[in-house]
Amino acid sequence: MSNLDQALAQAIERYRQARPVSERIHAEAMRALPGGNTRSVLFFPPFPPAMARGDGCWLWDADGHRYLDALGEFTAGLYGHSEPAIRAAITEALAGGLSLSSHTAREGALALELQRRFPSMELLRFTNSGTEANLMALATATAHTGRRKVLVFKGGYHGGVLAFAGGGSPVNVPADWIVARYNDLDDVQARVAPHRGELAAILVEPLLGSGGCIPGDPAFLLGLRALADETGALLILDEVMTSRLSFGGRQALLGLRPDLTTLGKYFGGGLSFGAFGGRADLLQRFDPRASGALQHAGTFNNNVLTMAAGMAGLTQVLTAGRLQALNDRGDALRERLNALLASRGVALQFTGLGSLMTMHPVAGAIRSADDLAAADDRVKALVFFELLARGVFMARRGFVALSLPFGEAECDLLASTLDEVVTHCRAVLPGRG
Ligand SMILES: Cc1ncc(COP(=O)(O)O)c(C=O)c1O
Numbered sequence: 001m002s003n004l005d006q007a008l009a010q011a012i013e014r015y016r017q018a019r020p021v022s023e024r025i026h027a028e029a030m031r032a033l034p035g036g037n038t039r040s041v042l043f044f045p046p047f048p049p050a051m052a053r054g055d056g057c058w059l060w061d062a063d064g065h066r067y068l069d070a071l072g073e074f075t076a077g078l079y080g081h082s083e084p085a086i087r088a089a090i091t092e093a094l095a096g097g098l099s100l101s102s103h104t105a106r107e108g109a110l111a112l113e114l115q116r117r118f119p120s121m122e123l124l125r126f127t128n129s130g131t132e133a134n135l136m137a138l139a140t141a142t143a144h145t146g147r148r149k150v151l152v153f154k155g156g157y158h159g160g161v162l163a164f165a166g167g168g169s170p171v172n173v174p175a176d177w178i179v180a181r182y183n184d185l186d187d188v189q190a191r192v193a194p195h196r197g198e199l200a201a202i203l204v205e206p207l208l209g210s211g212g213c214i215p216g217d218p219a220f221l222l223g224l225r226a227l228a229d230e231t232g233a234l235l236i237l238d239e240v241m242t243s244r245l246s247f248g249g250r251q252a253l254l255g256l257r258p259d260l261t262t263l264g265k266y267f268g269g270g271l272s273f274g275a276f277g278g279r280a281d282l283l284q285r286f287d288p289r290a291s292g293a294l295q296h297a298g299t300f301n302n303n304v305l306t307m308a309a310g311m312a313g314l315t316q317v318l319t320a321g322r323l324q325a326l327n328d329r330g331d332a333l334r335e336r337l338n339a340l341l342a343s344r345g346v347a348l349q350f351t352g353l354g355s356l357m358t359m360h361p362v363a364g365a366i367r368s369a370d371d372l373a374a375a376d377d378r379v380k381a382l383v384f385f386e387l388l389a390r391g392v393f394m395a396r397r398g399f400v401a402l403s404l405p406f407g408e409a410e411c412d413l414l415a416s417t418l419d420e421v422v423t424h425c426r427a428v429l430p431g432r433g
Pocket residue numbers: 074128129130131132134157158159160205209210238239240241264265273274
């Protein structure tokens with residue numbers, strides 16, 4: 001057993017011993033849920049901590065440990081765990097009753113608020129998740145073009161049935177995928193060339209989120225816009241994660257106007273949410289007054305709690321100024337963490353944009369999923385468990401998403417804790433060579 005394996009085994013054993021309640025909760029859940037799990041991304045061996053409650057940007061597990069929440073519910077927790085305006089809006093909506101069986105005043109109001117932020121969403125519709133939003137955007141594209149092929153990117157993630165880590169997944173929805181390398185227009189051209197007349201859509205994240213917070217080059221993303229125009233395909237920009245990078249998402253920062261945009265995560269104020277929207281001529285096809293209108297159903301598409309919480313978040317909390325400050329804080333934190341890791345001489349780095357970042361056990365430049373091929377996951381695991389032992393919670397895969405309550409003091413705490421971990425583990429961490 002190598003020193004790294006030994007250090008990791010010890011860290012995991014310490015983790016297990018300190019969490020008997022979480023272990024018991026997990027064992028009980030295993031009687032009905034495969035592996036005790038109903039959301040794949042959350043599991044890591046031997047068992048994940050069972051969270052008992054949250055407040056601001058802090059979490060407590062069922063064993064009584066307190067953690068600084070640097071994960072922010074994979075970006076859906078942008079407002080933190082207890083934003084007063086959102087709690088008040090949910091309470092107010094509850095008083096009016098749930099499941100009202102018809103339109104309400106809420107969905108139009110929230111849609112207008114989103115349209116104001118994303119002018120490319122001339123019309124939009126709500127779903128219950130980002131996955132559904134992407135499925136509906138793809139369905140819109142295939143219905144509009146009468147074509148079947150969809151260009152996606154290795155390392156891309158658009159939902160549990162639209163996942164392209166390693167190129168694809170056996171549980172992906174059946175579709176005619178063309179999978180190209182991210183940030184590589186030559187690869188795109190080569191793969192698309194035989195199918196230009198068959199391409200229905202290009203589905204792309206402006207930053208590979210789950211794939212490791214790898215930013216798309218502006219020239220690459222604008223090149224995809226041009227390719228869509230040349231081929232008659234629709235450009236679908238998946239801003240489920242990146243919408244938080246500015247008031248109008250990354251598309252506003254890039255001056256990029258997609259045909260369709262998909263949203264999700266925090267726009268529901270912490271409740272289930274998704275939306276797809278874009279060019280009016282495309283969305284108009286869902287107008288139920290028209291004969292032959294396209295159908296888009298969903299019992300909970302306009303559920304009152306999501307509509308209320310989403311609206312409170314956007315109108316009372318998430319000003320352009322607060323978003324900018326959050327992303328500035330993220331940029332500064334990432335630079336600080338990278339400077340720290342470089343000064344310690346370890347082959348670890350954070351990539352990302354604004355308040356989104358991922359830690360990678362790799363020294364060189366990272367522009368696509370292929371650049372992560374040499375990453376040693378044991379290194380990530382060790383740092384993860386050592387941070388957890390010191391009260392900092394990030395995703396097991398190294399993902400960090402700051403929330404609004406995560407301020408300067410919390411950035412200091414994350415940086416000093418990472419420094420402590422790197423110092424503690426220095427002997428077994430790979431050097432920059
Ligand atoms: C870019 C992106 N698209 C889509 C999704 C799927 O959203 P949901 O989990 O709400 O279905 C995610 C979720 O992480 C995502 O990061």
